[in-house]
Amino acid sequence: MKKLLLVALLALFTSSINAQVYYQNGMVASDNMIASEVGSEILQQGGNAIDASIATAFALAVVHPQAGNIGGGGFLVYMDSEGESTTFDFREKAPLAATKTMYLDEDGNYISRSNNTGFLSVGVPGTVAGLWDAHQKYGSLPWADLLQPAIELAEDGFPLSFTLAQHAKNFSENSTDNEFIRNFLTNGTGVPLKMGEIWKQPELAYVLKKIRDEGQDGFYKGEVAEKLASYMAENGGIITMEDLAKYNSVERAPVTGTYKEYDIISMGPPSSGGATLIQMMNMMELVDFEEMPFNSTKYVHFMAESMRRGYADRAEYLGDPDFNPEMPVDRLTSKEHAQQRFSNIDWEQASVSDSSKFGQLYDGQSTTHFSVIDKDGNAVSLTYTLEFSYGSRLGSPELGFILNNEMGDFNAIPGETNRSGRIGTLPNQIEPEKRMLSSMSPTIIAKDGKPYFVIGTPGGRTIINTTFQTVLKVIEFDMRVDHAIESMKVHHQWLPDRILYEPNTLSPDTKAALEAMGHTLVPRSSLGRMMGIIWDQENGVFIGASDSSSPDGGVAGF
8 A cells, every 4th residue: 555655646746647658577557557557566466457446446446436337338359379369348237227218308308418417317337247247257366356446536535636635625615515525635624635645435335345345235235225226216326226236247258350461350349449440450451551651641641531430330239138139239230231331431521420310429537447467467448437527426425436427428319310420220220228328438459360550438429439549550650659559640430520649640631632622521539548458479589568648647567
């Protein structure tokens, strides 16, 4: 614990250095350096990548509460050193009382923001079940040992970072109608903590101890579940004890593809990430990059057109596989489908996104990702989320953790699709116990049958495209992992029909040329917060980097 406090203090008073780092025996890259150190300590104790991932995830729930969570859900992709792979789906579910029209008034009109604010926006959390199931099958150290670092951080506290101190100030000034979030970063005093002050979370420590001692039942049954269900019922929510008791994570086969000599192992539905990533990578195989230099007009145009087609298919076909058994994932990830989509790209003119068809708005940044690899080369790519920053901003004062607002990821208005990006297609309409469609894209790129590049990022709908471009930059343009993470990224998602780009990454001439082709360009401060690890087997070293847009992020290892 003393080492973790020292790490936190050093992070407060030193500049963030995001250049890639090198370790030989194991590595963790996450959105918070304290959590990365927790994972690294587990590796040093002889734990494997799954063990380190579980400890990192619980630590992030304490030190990175805007996205790290036990009140949300996500996905885990695992590949062992021999090339065997699997995934765990612990996406949140719609409560049993949910209906497809629950966000419409009696006249059938959408009630503004009702699906992403308030108690009806909360999905049944999945994180604890997913981590428990992964440990039951692939963990090596005792479950309690993996919870203990997070419990100590919650109980003893840790020094607040500049980022969290800014959040505390903002909550105090702007959340006057929400007592829980207003007091969240105050140690119960109502006075926002300042950078460097110790933040303690005794209520969260209580919940984590229940999970430590009782496994997943410590969350989904017993005292914690009773308190959570009572809190929801008292405030108009619809999550019940039955919802919590019935929740289950699912181990699923990964969605897989190839790019030249590399294998792609990623998350299948209800994540749309893997299938869409593979579809776009398949289109990349059809171009000559010597004629399409990185960051050129032709390059950005082709990126946007590939993304446009991938996201159109995403909105039309993908959803929860338990409710959509006929999803054409094999066809979407086939080389033949990529050839068909590639064939109608005009190299001189932007396509038009037809609002009578498909698309999706990009969504919140309250997702976090971490990548882990152990000394034997077993790798985990894990992305989990609360949806918006601090999710619903709701939580029981007795329990101390924040609840998600993931119901907003369902299609709220059945049948309505328009140019603003609202989607009403059937696969992602609300049904009881259904998992909402996601863009999270935890991915492992394999080379010669072993993990090579372990990657992922938060960023809502931009996640897939950030992952796509980072993979391409490492493989096709031979970039270092830190350069691949930091260099120019763009985003197009079919609808709204526009290219998001990071400021100062496109030249005036390139922007003018793209606009002349019919593209609409919109600057966005940053796209994603990528965490990546490369296993350089030839030199026996792991190379990792965290995105500079993650101010508390970092890579730890030994």
